[in-house]
Amino acid sequence: MSVDETVEAKPRRRGSRAVxxxxxxxVVLLLFGVPWATLVWSGNAWPAPVFIAGTALFLLVAAGFPVLMLRGHGGHSDAAARAADVLLGVVWVLFTWSVIxxxxxLLLALAGVADPMRSRAVTAGVLVISAVLLVWGYAEAMRVSRVRNVEVTLPRLGPGLDGLRxxxxxxxxxxxxxxxxxxxGVVDVINSLDPDIVAHTGDIADGQVAQRxxxxxxxxxxxxxxxRVYVTGNHEYFSGALGWxxxxxxxGWDALHNxxxxxxxxxxxxxxxxxxxxxxxxxxLPGHHADHAAALAGADPSLPVLLLAHQPQQITGAVDHGIDLQLSGHTHGGQMWPFHYLVRIxxxxxxxxxxxxxxxxxxxSRGTGFWGPPFRIFAPSEITLLTLRTPTPTPTS
Structure with a gap:
């Protein structure tokens, strides 16, 4: 890189950091500002001490949130990460239900309900619904995942493999x-299913092997x-992929690295x-990239292929290479409603x-664990049992 290029690169980096x-x-202003406006400001007409205390609380937590995130997920402090993740989940739910x-x-106003009764009714509703969803969502996140049974017919699957689990x-x-x-508990459930193949499609952990x-x-x-087969997810590349x-x-797992x-x-x-x-x-990392051609090198093209790829978006490569069935995760099913709308983008x-x-x-899969906020709301986790089937023969007349 020349001196001129170096000089140009520094403003670009500063510009990127500024953006x-x-x-x-x-994002922080919206996440914390909307709940503050709904619960504290709005038309609640709270007594001055309540208004001041509520505003101070929101300002304190909003200012601390980026610091906790940086120390937790950037500085690898588990205590800070736990606090930041719980806080993110709580404020997301409060933000969502404050918007609702x-x-x-507005509907209550059209019905003739005046403030402060209208705003206080909204505040009470937001707090009660949020509290119920957070308690339920925490229980859903921390429980051992339920088994989801799915049958998949693969036209090229030989009869000797019909019913493969x-x-x-x-x-x-x-x-x-x-x-x-x-x-x-997850492993106990897996073993109880008497599987022929067990697949893990990545994002094993957030943290280095020694930490987890x-x-x-x-x-x-x-x-x-x-x-027992495994492929990397995107989070491995934040947490020492080679180590994982x-x-x-x-x-004892086969790492299917292409x-x-x-x-x-x-x-x-x-x-x-x-x-x-x-x-x-x-x-x-040298040699780390999605390479379907390398993954299938030397394979008999007449045989059916089960492919592990972490993200559903990788289905384009699977179609191009004639894969029969791709198994993926990554989306968490949205994890916390209505985040699934952003996932679908x-x-x-x-x-x-x-x-x-x-x-x-x-x-x-909707995922077996969870990332970040320890909540699952309208997006239950799963351990998936896929039973592979050959096509049912068409009866002849």
């Missing part, structure tokens, strides 16, 4: 909240008749392939089984 800082400031509450307030877990996100007992050893240790006890690939290998293996039963075979997450190329599918070509289907 980023402005965006963060606007403001709309309800594939258990999918994804987005376990072992993180600042110690969920070692939860992890053990106790939470990830139960994965070593997962049982499967034919294969090596750790999963040490636990490669495949063969599963055979009763004379028929299935290719089980995996590709890196689509963000891997930007990580700077980035991803083609939110959750469930979908078809993307005559041959290619995609199953997107």
């Amino acid at each position: 980023f800082g402005t965006v963060i400031a606007v 509450g403001q709309a309800a307030g 594939v258990v999918l877990i994804t987005d376990t996100h072992y993180g600042p909240i110690d969920r070692s007992r939860w992890s053990r 050893l106790s939470q990830s240790a139960p994965l070593g006890d997962v049982r499967a008749k034919y294969a 690939v090596e750790h999963m290998t040490s636990l 490669r495949h293996l063969l599963v055979s039963r009763n004379g028929d075979s299935l290719i089980v392939a995996g590709v890196d997450d689509r963000t891997a190329a930007g990580s700077g 980035d991803q083609p599918v939110l959750q469930g089984l979908s078809r993307h070509s005559d041959r290619t289907q995609l199953y997107t």
